[in-house]
Amino acid sequence: MNTLPIVSSKAQIVDSEDIRAVVETLQSDWLTTGPQVEAFENDFASFVGAKEAVAVNSGTAALHASMAAIDIQPGDEVVVPAITFVATANAIVYEGGTPVFVDVDVETLLIDPQKIEEKITAKTKAIVAVDYAGQPCNYDALQAIAIKHNLFLIADACHAIGGVYKGKKVGTLADLNTFSFHPVKNITTGEGGMITTDNEKFAREMRCFRNHGIETDHHQRAQKGTWYYEQKILGFNYRLTDFQCALGRVQLKKLPAWIARRQKIARQFDQAFLNSGFVKPLTKNSEIIHAYHLYVVKLNFRDYSITREQVFTMLREKGVQVNVHYLPVYLHPFYREKYGAAKRLCPVAEQVYEEILSLPVSPSMSDTDVDFVIDQLFEF
Numbered sequence: 270m271n272t273l274p275i276v277s278s279k280a281q282i283v284d285s286e287d288i289r290a291v292v293e294t295l296q297s298d299w300l301t302t303g304p305q306v307e308a309f310e311n312d313f314a315s316f317v318g319a320k321e322a323v324a325v326n327s328g329t330a331a332l333h334a335s336m337a338a339i340d341i342q343p344g345d346e347v348v349v350p351a352i353t354f355v356a357t358a359n360a361i362v363y364e365g366g367t368p369v370f371v372d373v374d375v376e377t378l379l380i381d382p383q384k385i386e387e388k389i390t391a392k393t394k395a396i397v398a399v400d401y402a403g404q405p406c407n408y409d410a411l412q413a414i415a416i417k418h419n420l421f422l423i424a425d426a427c428h429a430i431g432g433v434y435k436g437k438k439v440g441t442l443a444d445l446n447t448f449s450f451h452p453v454k455n456i457t458t459g460e461g462g463m464i465t466t467d468n469e470k471f472a473r474e475m476r477c478f479r480n481h482g483i484e485t486d487h488h489q490r491a492q493k494g495t496w497y498y499e500q501k502i503l504g505f506n507y508r509l510t511d512f513q514c515a516l517g518r519v520q521l522k523k524l525p526a527w528i529a530r531r532q533k534i535a536r537q538f539d540q541a542f543l544n545s546g547f548v549k550p551l552t553k554n555s556e557i558i559h560a561y562h563l564y565v566v567k568l569n570f571r572d573y574s575i576t577r578e579q580v581f582t583m584l585r586e587k588g589v590q591v592n593v594h595y596l597p598v599y600l601h602p603f604y605r606e607k608y609g610a611a612k613r614l615c616p617v618a619e620q621v622y623e624e625i626l627s628l629p630v631s632p633s634m635s636d637t638d639v640d641f642v643i644d645q646l647f648e649f
């Protein structure tokens with residue numbers, strides 16, 4: 270049987286322009302905390318249309334800095350969807366907070382706004398919305414709940430850079446919006462992350478938080494000709510290097526074309542699965558632009574008497590890089606043991622988790638690659 274050598278497990282696209290930008294920075298005076306950091310922050314802020322962008326060294330650091338900015342304290346509760354990457358919940362735990370898991374919508378796997386209010390208590394401080402697969406959440410509904418209960422709204426937009434909700438870009442939809450530049454994400458800096466916000470106080474505090482809690486950075490002190498600094502809060506070393514920021518700036522320029530290609534691939538999948546009894550794509554809401562970090566389908570294993578394990582293994586053997594995103598967070602041993610999260614806490618998430626499969630989607634895939642993936646799926 271034919272294999273698919275073209276769709277490799279290499280997720281990132283790095284070309285000579287990217288390499289040149291990194292090498293130029295390596296030859297410059299600043300390897301870290303230099304001019305490229307601010308330049309990347311400015312490019313990113315203007316790309317999404319936010320007042321401030323704060324660069325950090327991972328999406329997880331972006332989430333952690335956000336939790337620190339809104340001053341999550343031991344005992345505080347933060348609402349998160351059951352289906353997300355573990356880092357969304359871990360960031361709450363880092364600050365001593367308690368993640369409160371809310372079930373997802375069966376069609377989109379986005380947090381179900383109708384199930385949030387029953388989980389809100391006097392201790393609830395924030396809601397984290399995860400733009401799963403690259404689809405922006407229902408921010409009108411989430412904002413209404415946040416305003417009504419006086420909660421912060423945080424967007425984990427690690428999947429959704431390039432997405433739009435009702436004409437507003439992802440990165441402007443919540444009080445704090447977090448991004449990741451891990452190689453599997455829509456743009457990469459190797460490791461890296463960003464927070465966007467219109468709140469200048471939060472931005473200032475997060476720049477301090479990423480630098481050990483010290484108010485001025487190395488570059489600023491060099492410019493002012495001073496050595497003196499003070500540590501104001503307990504921070505971390507979450508700094509992103511200058512050569513990574515140089516890479517990020519070049520990657521960001523290419524993002525619109527990459528998103529367009531991801532959307533075209535998604536349409537090709539959509540068309541193919543239109544009348545399939547076996548493959549059902551997640552629903553795409555109206556009034557949004559989907560960033561298609563993932564193309565997730567639900568498979569009808571019951572009627573086709575096959576297991577996901579079999580489908581997964583056979584597709585991987587053919588070179589198709591399928592995946593599963595994600596086991597409901599509270600079913601991980603850490604959360605089960607520490608938070609006593611019981612089975613059936615979020616029944617929709619648990620049910621849908623058994624049915625989902627993420628198909629490969631990358632701007633480097635050709636139409637023929639996409640057809641190959643479709644053909645392999647229809648073999649079942």
Ligand SMILES: *Cc1c(COP(=O)(O)O)cnc(C)c1O
Binds near residue numbers: 329357462
């Ligand atoms: C990737 C990802 C993160 C974490 O980003 P890192 O850069 O890997 O730390 C957090 N949340 C979601 C939804 C992600 O996909």
